[in-house]
Structure formats: C-alpha cells, structure tokens
Amino acid sequence: MVLHPVTEEVEECMVSELIDPGLHCWRRDIIMESFQINDANAICKIPLSRRRATDSVVWLHTKTGVYSVRSGYHTARKVMTTKVWAESSSSAAGQQIWKVLWSLKVPSKLKVFGWRASHEILPTTVSLAKRKILDDDRCHCCKRFAETTIHAVWDCGVAQDIWAGSITPLQKWSTSYHNFRSLFESLMERLSKAELEFFLVQAWLIWNQRNAVIHSGQLMEPGWLNRRAEEFLAEYRKAQVVLTPSNGLSGSYVWRAPPSEEFKMNFDAAVFSDQHCSGFGAIIRNSQGEVMAAMSMGGATC
Incomplete structure (x- = not known):
C-alpha cells in the first residue's frame, strides 16, 4: 500500500507499466522517480510471479x-x-467526550461502562444476534423492540419509567437519539458535571436491572432504582474524602499518594476485647486519592 501522496499521472498508471516485460522485473528507475523513497523500496521488494499468468479481477x-x-x-x-x-x-469531538467521561467522579467500572456503551460493544441482544449467539434480538424487558444499547438504557419503556422519576433535567429528555454516544454528547452540553455523573450511575443501574431480568426475572420498582442511584453516588463521594488518623495516635501519620498510574493498598486489623472478636480491612486508592476498591471482614473470635 502506498503511504505517501502521488501525482495525478502516477494515479492513472497501471502496474504493468512498472514492470519490464522482457526481463520480467520491476522498472526500478521509473518507480524511484514516481514514488516517495520508502514506497518505492517497498514496491521493488514485492516478488513477481514467474508463471506470467494473465491478470484477473x-x-x-x-x-x-x-x-x-x-x-x-x-x-x-x-x-x-x-x-x-x-x-x-x-477526532476533536471524540477527544472531548473521553476527556469528560474519564474526569467524572464515579467508580472506574462506571466509566468503562460508559465507554463500552459509547462504542456499542455491550452484549445487547442485537449484538448477540449478529454473532449468531441468539436468534431473537427483542428486548428482554419490553418484549417489543430490538435491544440496542440506546434502547436498553434509554428508549425502552421500562427504562423511561425510571428516567421519569429521576432528577428534573432528565425527566422529559428527548428519546430521538440514534445511539448512546449521541445522547451522551447532548447531555454534556446541557447538564452540570454532577448531573452527568448521576446520569451515568442511573444508566449503569438500568443496565444491571436488565441483566437481573435476564438471569432471575427480577424487575425492580422505578422509585427504588432512583433512590439507589442517589445513595450510590452519595456513598461513593463520601468514600473519596481522605481521612487523617486521630491525633491521639503517637507520631504523625499522613497518607501519601502513590506515583501516577500506580495504586496503593492500606490495611489494618483490630481486636475488640469487649466483643471477643477481631476484624480486618483494606482499601486501594489511586494517585488522586480516589477509592478503587475496599473490603472489610471479621476475624477469629478471641
């Protein structure tokens, strides 16, 4: 493949004109004059058939x-x-979308969800039907329309019932979007960053409900999903607050962020004598102090 621009004369040139019919080799002098040096060398390295077969399409x-x-x-x-x-x-537009998406203060798994939805690579029934994994591409929730990404999280009647009880800016938003990315671009222009974060959380919960319907037939009440979105976001924002240890501890302890693109895990254990038990906890944070994962569990009884 020629990688550099050529003149109009060369564009109309036939490959046969670059081959010496008597010697059956490339006409190196013409090629070097007509193409950029890297392209010319690449052309001359292409082996020619010795069978002298007639060209065919x-x-x-x-x-x-x-x-x-x-x-x-x-x-x-x-x-x-x-x-x-x-x-x-x-593209400039694409770069802006990803810049906004990755800057949202939501868990990383939700950002990945938004990225996958924007690229139409979520395992919707339409996507699975194209791969011959499913025969029926209808939505599992409404049973009426083909389930694309935008249908699953926005256009479906079940999803619209949830959005109708959501935050005010999203309650009567248009449903005339071709895909999730065009919807996200529209929201970027009109919503605040906090509202955009709420939208992504709610969309993720709607997608999770869709999965629950498939695997267990469970359909949650719209009001509960709206409350859960608010609680989820509030819990995450609260977890992002970096707490310093009590001054009652000996010495001065200040959490230090790890280098960029690295993570730090902090852990601790405690024994509760009055309850005759112990516990263990761990937390993983990135270089901005954002919580990536956390866990706690009870230990052995004392």
Whole structure:
C-alpha cells in the first residue's frame, strides 16, 4: 500500500507499466522517480510471479474471489465501523467526550461502562444476534423492540419509567437519539458535571436491572432504582474524602499518594476485647486519592 501522496499521472498508471516485460522485473528507475523513497523500496521488494499468468479481477472478501452484494454490504459496514472507531478516538469531538467521561467522579467500572456503551460493544441482544449467539434480538424487558444499547438504557419503556422519576433535567429528555454516544454528547452540553455523573450511575443501574431480568426475572420498582442511584453516588463521594488518623495516635501519620498510574493498598486489623472478636480491612486508592476498591471482614473470635 502506498503511504505517501502521488501525482495525478502516477494515479492513472497501471502496474504493468512498472514492470519490464522482457526481463520480467520491476522498472526500478521509473518507480524511484514516481514514488516517495520508502514506497518505492517497498514496491521493488514485492516478488513477481514467474508463471506470467494473465491478470484477473479478484474480490478479496469472499473465498471464491467473486463479488456478491452480500459480501459488499458486510464489507461496507465493517469499513464504516472502523471509521467510527478511528474518529471516536482521534477526532476533536471524540477527544472531548473521553476527556469528560474519564474526569467524572464515579467508580472506574462506571466509566468503562460508559465507554463500552459509547462504542456499542455491550452484549445487547442485537449484538448477540449478529454473532449468531441468539436468534431473537427483542428486548428482554419490553418484549417489543430490538435491544440496542440506546434502547436498553434509554428508549425502552421500562427504562423511561425510571428516567421519569429521576432528577428534573432528565425527566422529559428527548428519546430521538440514534445511539448512546449521541445522547451522551447532548447531555454534556446541557447538564452540570454532577448531573452527568448521576446520569451515568442511573444508566449503569438500568443496565444491571436488565441483566437481573435476564438471569432471575427480577424487575425492580422505578422509585427504588432512583433512590439507589442517589445513595450510590452519595456513598461513593463520601468514600473519596481522605481521612487523617486521630491525633491521639503517637507520631504523625499522613497518607501519601502513590506515583501516577500506580495504586496503593492500606490495611489494618483490630481486636475488640469487649466483643471477643477481631476484624480486618483494606482499601486501594489511586494517585488522586480516589477509592478503587475496599473490603472489610471479621476475624477469629478471641
């Protein structure tokens, strides 16, 4: 593949014009004059067939080499998908979306959820049907429409019942979005950062409810999910507050953040004599002091 721009004359040039028919080798002098040096060297390294076979047109995307409308359609979709992925990572608009998403003060798993939803790689029934894993692509909750990402977390009637009781800016938001990314872009323009964080938490809970319906048939009451979103976000924000040890302890203890892109785990154990038991706890934080994971458990009885 030629990586550098060429002149119009070279664009119209046939490959056969670059080959010496008598010596059956590349016409190196013409190639060096017509192409950039790296492209020219790459062309000259391509081995030529010794069979002198007649040229023929071959479609690379079928086993037989024969073009079909079906293979053309799937190839076009693949090219467009690749283009969208490239634009989402490199374009100015794409960079802005990821900058906002990764800066939200929510657990990392929710940011990953938002990233996957924006790239349409959540395991929706539509996605699974395309992979021949499922035969039916209808939504598990409403049983009416094909379940895309935007349908599962926004358009579905079950999801809309939840959003209707959510924070005021989200209660009557439009449902005319083609995908999750376009919805997120619209929300970025009108919501505050705190409201955007709430949206991501609520969307994640709706997706989790969808999974619960599939695996256990359990459908939660919309009001409970709204309250849970508020509680979840409040609990996370409270956990982010860096607490310093009591001054009653001997010495001065100040938590120090680990280097960038590293994590620090702190742990401690205690014995409760009056209750005749012990306990253990651990917490993992990143270089900004954000809690990545935490746990506590009871120990042996005393």
